[in-house]
Amino acid sequence: MVLTPLGSLQLIETTSVDDIIAGIGRNIYFPPNTDIKLLMDSLKRLLQTDALSDSMISMLNPGNHSDDQQVVTERQRRVRPSSDYNVLLTVVNPEPEKLHVSWKPEIPLNRYLQPLLDQLKLISNFSVQSQWLYLIDLVQKPPKLNTTFVLDKNHAQYIITPLEKKLGSGVSRNPCIHFVVYVTPCSYIPLYFHENNQLTTAMMSARWGGVQILNANEMSCNESVSFIPDDLSIMTPIITQFHSLIGVPNMSNYMSLMPLKSSTLRKWQLDSMYRLKIIEQYTNTRITLTSLSRLLGEISNIVIIEEVGKAVTESVEAAIKVLQCIEKGQLEEALEYSKIAFETSEFAFTHPSLLALLYFPDDQKYAVYIPLFLPVMIPVLMSLKGVKNWIQLKYKI
Amino acid sequence: MKSYFLLSFLVCANFLNINVCQANHSNNWAVLVDTSRFWFNYRHVANVLSIYRSVKRLGIPDSQIILMVADDMACNPRNPSPATVFNNADQQLNVYGDDVEVDFRGYEVTVENFVRLLTGRLPPDTPRSKQLLTDEGSNILIYLTGHGGDGFLKFQDSEEVTSQELADALEQMWQKRRYHEIFFMIDTCQASSMYEKFYSPNILAMASSLVGEDSLSHHVDPAIGVYIIDRYTFYALKFLENVKLKSRISMKSFLGVCPKQDCISTVGVRIDLFHRDLAKVPITDFFGSVRPVELTFDFLDISNTPL
Numbered sequence: 259m260v261l262t263p264l265g266s267l268q269l270i271e272t273t274s275v276d277d278i279i280a281g282i283g284r285n286i287y288f289p290p291n292t293d294i295k296l297l298m299d300s301l302k303r304l305l306q307t308d309a310l311s312d313s314m315i316s317m318l319n320p321g322n323h324s325d326d327q328q329v330v331t332e333r334q335r336r337v338r339p340s341s342d343y344n345v346l347l348t349v350v351n352p353e354p355e356k357l358h359v360s361w362k363p364e365i366p367l368n369r370y371l372q373p374l375l376d377q378l379k380l381i382s383n384f385s386v387q388s389q390w391l392y393l394i395d396l397v398q399k400p401p402k403l404n405t406t407f408v409l410d411k412n413h414a415q416y417i418i419t420p421l422e423k424k425l426g427s428g429v430s431r432n433p434c435i436h437f438v439v440y441v442t443p444c445s446y447i448p449l450y451f452h453e454n455n456q457l458t459t460a461m462m463s464a465r466w467g468g469v470q471i472l473n474a475n476e477m478s479c480n481e482s483v484s485f486i487p488d489d490l491s492i493m494t495p496i497i498t499q500f501h502s503l504i505g506v507p508n509m510s511n512y513m514s515l516m517p518l519k520s521s522t523l524r525k526w527q528l529d530s531m532y533r534l535k536i537i538e539q540y541t542n543t544r545i546t547l548t549s550l551s552r553l554l555g556e557i558s559n560i561v562i563i564e565e566v567g568k569a570v571t572e573s574v575e576a577a578i579k580v581l582q583c584i585e586k587g588q589l590e591e592a593l594e595y596s597k598i599a600f601e602t603s604e605f606a607f608t609h610p611s612l613l614a615l616l617y618f619p620d621d622q623k624y625a626v627y628i629p630l631f632l633p634v635m636i637p638v639l640m641s642l643k644g645v646k647n648w649i650q651l652k653y654k655i
Numbered sequence: 656m657k658s659y660f661l662l663s664f665l666v667c668a669n670f671l672n673i674n675v676c677q678a679n680h681s682n683n684w685a686v687l688v689d690t691s692r693f694w695f696n697y698r699h700v701a702n703v704l705s706i707y708r709s710v711k712r713l714g715i716p717d718s719q720i721i722l723m724v725a726d727d728m729a730c731n732p733r734n735p736s737p738a739t740v741f742n743n744a745d746q747q748l749n750v751y752g753d754d755v756e757v758d759f760r761g762y763e764v765t766v767e768n769f770v771r772l773l774t775g776r777l778p779p780d781t782p783r784s785k786q787l788l789t790d791e792g793s794n795i796l797i798y799l800t801g802h803g804g805d806g807f808l809k810f811q812d813s814e815e816v817t818s819q820e821l822a823d824a825l826e827q828m829w830q831k832r833r834y835h836e837i838f839f840m841i842d843t844c845q846a847s848s849m850y851e852k853f854y855s856p857n858i859l860a861m862a863s864s865l866v867g868e869d870s871l872s873h874h875v876d877p878a879i880g881v882y883i884i885d886r887y888t889f890y891a892l893k894f895l896e897n898v899k900l901k902s903r904i905s906m907k908s909f910l911g912v913c914p915k916q917d918c919i920s921t922v923g924v925r926i927d928l929f930h931r932d933l934a935k936v937p938i939t940d941f942f943g944s945v946r947p948v949e950l951t952f953d954f955l956d957i958s959n960t961p962l
Contacts, residue, residue, distance in 0.1 A: 334681065338792075431783050
């Protein structure tokens, strides 16, 4: 079998499928009688042409965006572009005296999240941490519906605000993706989120992270047995939400997918992530450099030190290489250059030296220099008469 | 053909406008600045702490509030009741509270630090608490108080930020996609001169007085011996104390917070850069933090992830 290279797709016509199916690698299977238009549409979806142009448009002209609401929602969910991210898993146990939870987050994180992060290592670095918090109440009192306690979606949105204060801001300036596992207090078991007569244990906030409810079994509440949660049922929402937050394309609405049953990405999904990242970083570079050059045009006093100048040149060169690599279909190289372009343009724009002499208008120069030099000049000016006399005297003799 | 293009352009522009109205933010930040020091400026510290108290109560976490206070009134030896700052002589409301996180204090409150904070041009060793890590989904509340004049706001007793510098800094923020919307509030003399030069979109601005007017203080506390709060912020706090996280009070009603009989000065408002209907903008879009949420119903199947 021939290995399909990075970034390309292999279309396979086969009688063993009755519908277009996206495979685990870079293969698309379709039955012989498939309408060509349908196939084209599916491929467009798969290559995310809409999402790519939408993220470019919305970055270049804020407020403009694609007509497809799902594309826009997916973009607004994604965390802001950065080359490093923190992932913080917080387990909240509000009643540690009544309920002992015996769970080690490291093991499931290593099993389910780490392989995914390894796949994404060319895109960004992720550093994962976990913490336990105790004695934090749900501010909302959940009402009882039949036999369960429910938090309506409208109430659920007020949970994050008080939680956020306790999660800690961290010391790092990288964007943080939060996952909160909230162990339900014994008096509210079982607790669910509720919307349109559907119950679920997980919710997500765009660009921020996810919250899930962990209902202990009643036995652990009454007796002194510790509650051992199931790794898979905690990690399932976390991985699902992590996919949405970093922008993994969700194609299940448009075509059938071959089941993967793993937290990792299919190869064509990873290719899409590469494309998205390249576009994001390249567009960001373009905006930053344009804005910087406009700034330099407006304020002539600005001093560009060699370091900044070098960064700008480097950024422009890398950005040109991004385009060249994309034309040749070299995704990995394009991604690498787009990262360089993004980081150096960011460095140049936010360099502290740019501000040093930024605002020193002419009227302020008078205001500063005249009081400084005038008193010094007075004796000099007054001595001019003496100098003149001295010269006259000297040359007369 | 030409008219067809024109028509499609108009329809598109119209459509885009609607989109702009509906676009929502994903996080909230606040930059609260008191620029003056010394005991007789007690009221400016009370002003800034009043707004700090409100945004914190309505849910903006300390990690997303940048508080710049030029002097420490709570621990000033002249303060008869240490560790308090009151907004009223009846001493009912201690705006200092028991949990204040000041990010820039004393002589750190400079024009340079303020402009660096806004534009993000910071030395690489700057701690996270002194950075404004906003993105294109952030709504920012900027509140300034201190002594000002026509076109400038004085920082400490040594320097001033001009309205042009401020407008340029905001434009750079816009170009770098560092905000979604800004609510700019300023309580100082001739305050409206500070927002007149703004030219970046999505900024709503409000000032305690118009050009040529002084902003006045509210009342003296005889125990403290100085004026303890300014009129505009006093009434703004009174209004904000009644706001709850879930209340649907709009920005429009907040803009009418201090009528002339209360403020004596005329409150200035600038809305031409802001494109949403103010009656439909909840006050918590700027003073609080309510994150948009969606419930997750469809989960991935990860049951066969290898060990």
